[in-house]
Amino acid sequence: xxxxxxxxxxxxxxxxxxxxxxxxxxxxxxxxxxxxxxxxxxxxxxxxxxxxxxxxxxxxxxxxxxxxxxxxxxxxxxxxxxxxxxxxxxxxxxxxxxxxxxxxxxxxxxxxxxxxxxxxxxxxxxxxxxxxxxxxxxxxxxxxxxxxxxxxxxxxxxxxxxxxxxxxxxxxxxxxxxxx
Amino acid sequence: xxxxxxxxxxxxxxxxxxxxxxxxxxxxxxxxxxxxxxxxxxxxxxxxxxxxxxxxxxxxxxxxxxxxxxxxxxxxxxxxxxxxxxxxxxxxxxxxxxxxxxxxxxxxxxxxxxxxxxxxxxxxxxxxxxxxxxxxxxxxxxxxxxxxxxxxxxxxxxxxxxxxxxxxxxxxxxxxxxxxxxxxxxxxxxxxxxxxxxxxxxxxxxxxxxxxxxxxxxxxxxxxxxxxxxxxxxxxxxxxxxxxxxxxxxxxxxxxxxxxxxxxxxxxxxxxxxxxxxxxxxxxxxxxxxxxxxxxxxxxxxxxxxxxxxxxxxxxxxxxxxxxxxxxxxxxxxxxxxxxxxxxxx
Numbered sequence: 001x002x003x004x005x006x007x008x009x010x011x012x013x014x015x016x017x018x019x020x021x022x023x024x025x026x027x028x029x030x031x032x033x034x035x036x037x038x039x040x041x042x043x044x045x046x047x048x049x050x051x052x053x054x055x056x057x058x059x060x061x062x063x064x065x066x067x068x069x070x071x072x073x074x075x076x077x078x079x080x081x082x083x084x085x086x087x088x089x090x091x092x093x094x095x096x097x098x099x100x101x102x103x104x105x106x107x108x109x110x111x112x113x114x115x116x117x118x119x120x121x122x123x124x125x126x127x128x129x130x131x132x133x134x135x136x137x138x139x140x141x142x143x144x145x146x147x148x149x150x151x152x153x154x155x156x157x158x159x160x161x162x163x164x165x166x167x168x169x170x171x172x173x174x175x176x177x178x179x180x
Numbered sequence: 181x182x183x184x185x186x187x188x189x190x191x192x193x194x195x196x197x198x199x200x201x202x203x204x205x206x207x208x209x210x211x212x213x214x215x216x217x218x219x220x221x222x223x224x225x226x227x228x229x230x231x232x233x234x235x236x237x238x239x240x241x242x243x244x245x246x247x248x249x250x251x252x253x254x255x256x257x258x259x260x261x262x263x264x265x266x267x268x269x270x271x272x273x274x275x276x277x278x279x280x281x282x283x284x285x286x287x288x289x290x291x292x293x294x295x296x297x298x299x300x301x302x303x304x305x306x307x308x309x310x311x312x313x314x315x316x317x318x319x320x321x322x323x324x325x326x327x328x329x330x331x332x333x334x335x336x337x338x339x340x341x342x343x344x345x346x347x348x349x350x351x352x353x354x355x356x357x358x359x360x361x362x363x364x365x366x367x368x369x370x371x372x373x374x375x376x377x378x379x380x381x382x383x384x385x386x387x388x389x390x391x392x393x394x395x396x397x398x399x400x401x402x403x404x405x406x407x408x409x410x411x412x413x414x415x416x417x418x419x420x421x422x423x424x425x426x427x428x429x430x431x432x433x434x435x436x437x438x439x440x441x442x443x444x445x446x447x448x449x450x451x452x453x454x455x456x457x458x459x460x461x462x463x464x465x466x467x468x469x470x471x472x473x474x475x476x477x478x479x480x481x482x483x484x485x486x487x488x489x490x491x492x493x494x495x496x497x498x499x500x501x502x503x504x505x506x507x508x509x510x511x512x513x514x515x516x517x518x519x520x521x522x523x524x525x526x
Contacts, residue, residue, distance in 0.1 A: 010343060024382075034483040038217040046222070 055169050059122045060082040061108055062115055066069035069177045071132035072159060076110035083129035086089040105132075113158060117142045117151040135170045189290055196273050196293065204427035205235040210477050211427075218482045242420035248323060250413050257320035262414065265313025271427040272306050275299040276435050277361050279445045281464040283455055291405065292361065299360035300348055303436065304341070307391060310429065312338040318410035329409025332489065333400035336390055339496035340397075344387035344446035346504035347380045350511050351440050360439055367443035369450060374441040377511070381441045383504045388433045390496070393426060395481035402486055418482065428432060434473035435466075442469050509525075 019025055045052050054060075065073050075095035094111035096104045103109075128133050145151055161165045185467065209232065216223030224231035249258055249356040278291040296302050311334050318330025350372055355363040367373055374381045401409035411422045424517055438444055445462035485494070516522060 027480075030483045031479060034218045034331050034479065037220055040220055041222060042223045046225075101492070 004020075010154065036141065043154060054139045054175075058139045058171070059124045061117075061137050061138055061140040062120075062126070062143045062158055063138050063140075063168065064134055064155065065136060065168070066165070067159060068163065069102070070162045071101075071103060071105040072109060073105055073132045074110045074113065075106045075108045075132055075134070076113070077108075077131065079129040080126035080135055083125040084120075085123060085125060086119045086121045088116045088121075089126060090114045110155065113155050115153050115158060117153055136166075137171065138166055139170055139171065140166075183436040184287060188287065189293060192291070193274075193293055194288070196278075197270065200270060200273055200428050200431060201424075203431050204424050205239070207430065207474060207478075208238065209234045210474075211481075213480050214475070214478045218479075238256065240421070242417050245416040246415075247418065252322040252412065254322070255322040257316050258389050258413075259381070261313055261317025261320055262418045262425070263313075264316060265310065265425040266421045267424040268306055268313060269311035269432060272303060272429075272432045273435070274359055275302055276432070276439065277364050277444060279466060280459045282459040291463070295359065295361050297357075297359045298476065300352060300363075303360075304348070306343060307344075308337070308341065309411070310391075313422075313425065314410045317414065318400075319454060321410070321413035323413050325337035325406045326410050327411045329400045329412070332406075333393065333410060334368045336393075336397065336399060336492060336496075339353055339493060340387045340390035340500070343383055343496060343500035343504045344391065346385070346501065346508055347377075347384040350377060350380045350438070350504070350508045353508070353511055364439055364444035367446050368443040369446060370443075370445040371525075372441065372446070377441070377507070378515070379503060379507045380511075381437075383500050383507070384440065385437060385454070386495075387435055389477065389480065390492075392429045392433050392477075394430060395476055395483040396486050398486060399479075399489055399492060399494065428475060430477055434470045434477065436471035437473050438466065444469075 025105050067073055076094075078091060081087075081089040081091060088111075091110045091114070092112040094107055096107045096109055107162065124137050128139050142151070181354075213231075213232070215221075224234040227233040249255055274293040275294070276292065277298055282289045282291055314333040315330045318326040318328075318333070319342045321327075334515040352358060354373060354376060355366040357363060357366070361375075385444070389395075398448050399409075401411065406412065413420055414422060415482065445466040447461070447465040450458060450462070
């Protein structure tokens with residue numbers, strides 16, 4: 001049969017020759033190998049000083065976007081929750097009152113919107129399902145917590161702040177996605 | 181007694197003590213660095229530039245740990261165990277000739293604490309005692325792993341001391357003296373014993389690895405089988421002393437190998453220098469030889485896996501001792517023929 005790699009070796013248990021029984025040549029060979037490794041370039045990334053570059057398609061913590069006037073895009077249609085294979089998303093829809101037009105873009109909005117980050121598998125299907133360009137995955141990481149319930153992120157953590165919008169263009173402009 | 185001599189020797193002892201400790205401390209750092217490099221890692225680099233303050237950080241950590249003595253341990257022996265280990269690995273340095281004579285303040289200072297005419301015997305005596313630290317510590321811990329470690333250490337020491345002794349006798353035959361100074365002076369210039377006795381060198385080197393409990397002979401303290409072996413129950417600076425004594429022993433072993441086989445402080449072209457220049461050069465040469473051997477010790481540790489215990493015994497009794505004996509016999513015959521002792525018979 002044709003071998004899959006070029007490292008195929010025929011194993012045999014024939015008695016060792018004198019040179020093999022000395023073991024010293026094998027030891028010197030091993031030491032040569034380790035010496036070569038000593039001179040190699042280190043591949044370590046020294047974390048706090050250097051950070052690994054994320055791939056542009058990296059799917060990290062979610063963000064609920066606002067539009068250019070600072071209104072929340074989400075209309076609580078629930079398509080993201082339906083699309084979610086891990087059932088990590090829950091929401092309660094609410095009706096926009098008079099005087100809240102500067103807060104919510106459409107008449108319906110999410111009163112409560114929660115993602116359980118422990119359930120989430122960061123597949124990005126919520127982002128694909130969203131018809132309102134409200135939810136996106138970013139290159140941010142979900143920080144560690146001590147309690148399990150601290151991983152259930154509400155709107156306080158998910159909605160971007162008006163003053164510091166989250167940039168999502170890098171991920172959106174990769175691949176052959178068609179612009180909507 | 182000459183006061184000057186007393187001061188001179190005291191200062192020398194102090195300096196050697198500090199150097200041994202300092203080198204032992206930095207060996208831990210270098211060992212970790214080298215291990216990292218061999219394994220394509222970076223190694224400790226947080227404490228100070230390139231991590232050079234790591235030994236200090238380790239030492240402080242050791243001191244701040246809880247000093248725990250197990251309930252069923254033999255308290256007295258438990259405490260003196262690490263002391264004996266450290267003591268024996270330090271006192272070997274007394275007979276090492278570090279360099280040629282130094283002229284200072286109108287005095288000729290011999291860079292050797294004590295020039296015994298039976299230096300090698302002293303060396304082997306101390307080496308034999310050095311296992312007591314491990315044995316007592318392991319036994320006093322009242323822990324099966326520690327006891328296994330201690331038993332292994334003593335049987336290993338007994339097995340390898342024989343081959344080591346026989347190869348040392350070969351060198352004694354060659355030099356005609358038991359004094360380390362004479363042995364070094366016999367190897368003046370480039371007449372190093374390693375060129376005359378390569379087999380003996382290999383045997384002695386392997387035995388030194390075994391005597392210092394270094395990998396691949398680190399069976400007394402193998403981390404994965406015996407959870408640290410004889411020092412399983414030790415904590416705080418007692419553990420620190422055990423680890424430290426191992427590194428000191430390694431430093432001293434490297435020094436002894438360089439004395440016996442690499443000509444100690446001798447280097448080619450040393451006749452062109454004299455006085456203090458020669459003394460300092462010889463010191464530098466000697467220490468670079470020591471560091472070379474320390475490097476090789478560590479390099480071997482991170483290359484070769486540990487022996488199984490029966491393999492260790494096989495190597496010691498069935499390979500090294502016969503090889504050393506045959507080598508001794510051949511050396512003796514060659515020397516006696518050269519000396520003309522058989523002339524009347526032939």
